[in-house]
Amino acid sequence: TWGSCGDSPALACQMAAARTYDRLCGSVQLLLGYLPTERSLWPYELEKKRSQYSAYKDEFLLNPESEILEQIDRDVKRTHPDKSFFSAKSNQESLRRILIIYSRLYPSVRYVQGMNEVLAPLFYVLKNDLDTSNSTSAEADTFFCFVELISGFKNNYCKHLDNSRVGIRSTLSKLSQLLKKHDEELWRHMEVITKVYPQYYAFRWITLLLTMEFSFNVCIHIWDAILGDPEGPPDTLLRICCAMLILVRKRLLAGDFTANIQLLQHYPQTNIDHLLHIANRLRGTMPS
Template sequence: MVKKQVPDWLNSSLWSSPASPPPIESPPQQRQQQQPSTPPRSTLRGEDAANRPSRSSPKSTNYSSESAVERPAIAVPPPAIRTEARRTKAEIRDPLSSNNNNYNYNSDEDNVSSTGSSTTSPSLAAGGSSAEDISRQAQLCQELSRKIINMGEVRKLASQGIPDGAGIRATVWKLLLGYLPCDRSSWPSELAKKRSQYKHFKDDLLMNPSEITRRLEKSTIDESNGKDKGLLSRSEITHGEHPLSLGKNSIWNQFFQDTEIMEQIDRDVKRTHPDLHFFSGDTPFAKSNQEALKDILIVFAKLNPGIRYVQGMNELLAPLYYVFKNDPNEENAAAAEADTFFCFVELLSGFRDHFCQQLDNSVVGIRSTITKLSQLLKEHDEELWRHLDVTTKVNPQFYAFRWITLLLTQEFNFADSLLIWDTLLSDPEGPQETLLRVCCAMLIIIRRRLLAGDFTSNLKLLQNYPSTNISHLLYVANKLRTKSAG
């Protein structure tokens, strides 16, 4: 059997890491503060790499309370540009942080990886924007100002990364997810309708049974024109309204069933990006954001009884809410919770089968998707596929399960994951195919280390993916698209 040759483009000079610029010297006391810490990674549905417990189990290797170690607050710079050097997973820009110290984010992993280095010019390190970003920002603003949005052009521009400085990512994501129509004149009415609908969802679904009973009591009194004032008599309380009722239609029985899910949601939300003050901490702002995430997930669980809540959904929700809450338009920022809910529903519609345990072994389940990734790798780099699948026997489920189900939110820092999502959401055919190409590119750009490794070293490497240049990663993923098309 003839071994499939490595594609010529893999030997391009693009694979060589350019020399990093000399580090900027900083005061001794500042250098002492530059030790980054890595937050615990989340695992969807509490799944371990080697063993996968049932979804009903609230315990998780990576979600354990022991792993949620409290870390000192880290001062981070304002929203960075696309070509900024990749930070360790603990270094995430935070709108509440005011200290803009220049940290040295180069890690040992950056120096070891043959393709993992990112370079930043001195001007960019100082916080400037590249000419490419400025040009793309201007083009996106121009497209968004049109009466009828050209979605083809918006997708093309957004797929290259949405510059942070313009504050337009929130609007672009709403367009890409189909939440906003192409006709700008209909935006006010559509937004008002959706936000009102979400308010009704909360009023109906988040009400305590005691409040429901009280309203029923008030309704009964009003119907009798106030003649029977006071509490309902024992005979007038229906079986479904009694707290000890076990009936399927009992509001109290349903409430107690929901309590377990609500407790799981509460635990997971509190662990969402513990390194980012936007989501964690004791500030009123952080707590209000946590409450918004919890309400969205509870409403979604009640409206989707077939899926309800699966551990890890909070990680998919966080980027959406973060982007929408930081919309420079104050009215939109105030309605971030409602907008996030509907966009979360749209996002999950393309991946909902991955969250149904009953469909895991079907053609639309998570195992089938992981198999597609393996086949994609075999198509583009058979040597690497054979080494992982046959020689070292690294089962793709040990690493790709989290990559796919959490849309890479746990493999890169928060800022880089937003850039990846720009590309994922821009695919007109849906994010899944692009996601698989990005995952395949993640394997290819560290192929030398994987080919030199055994089972243990490769599994450790893939479960703790090294620092990499996101622009280069997305370039390789796009190259895989064009090569497949050709």
């Protein structure tokens, strides 16, 4: 059934994350299109990109805009303070440089608060590559992977597109339509009866790619599904968001505005494999 969930969600989450970590570590550059599918071209592409990043550092790290720099500094220091990896000064500096360069290289998007949370899993995965020739160049590789990742979602970050057909409000509307198509009873309770609209809970889900809803290791597992799905990351993310609603439908149907907002802003621990199974059942049904 839609709302059922497997036993021992905590254990299932840990096991699923462990299974996918090694796979994602080796494939994230391919999944994001940073590396070509032809393996013989990898050394050339890596050397070219890493050299390009070095040039970016020389060009863009001088005199960054103070307001953006202050925001980046604050956010980097808040990034997973519970993990010693992100407390290391050298790793914080890498995150800081990547975000500064991105904000200057892509002025139409710039830096949006919370991008540090999207960047963190990429850097963690690449920095922990067992191949030291890759781990020592993790900052450069992470930058280009981050660029590729954000490019698939960048319209959600552009304020001037908020009210357009491709901005964040349109994305939230697609989530609403997807829920209505697959569970009209739940959609009606949420949006007609209790007035719990997607912007109250799914804005963060979508713009931060679920990094604030699940533990760090579980996010890596979810990202493996998002990045590797042939329907593309944006549609896959929306299917997972819809599945998150369906998975807790009984609690949502029993809740009022306050209870449901509380539930969705503090999403409960769940069996991630089951969540992804539900999301997979929604395949091919995205609203246009």
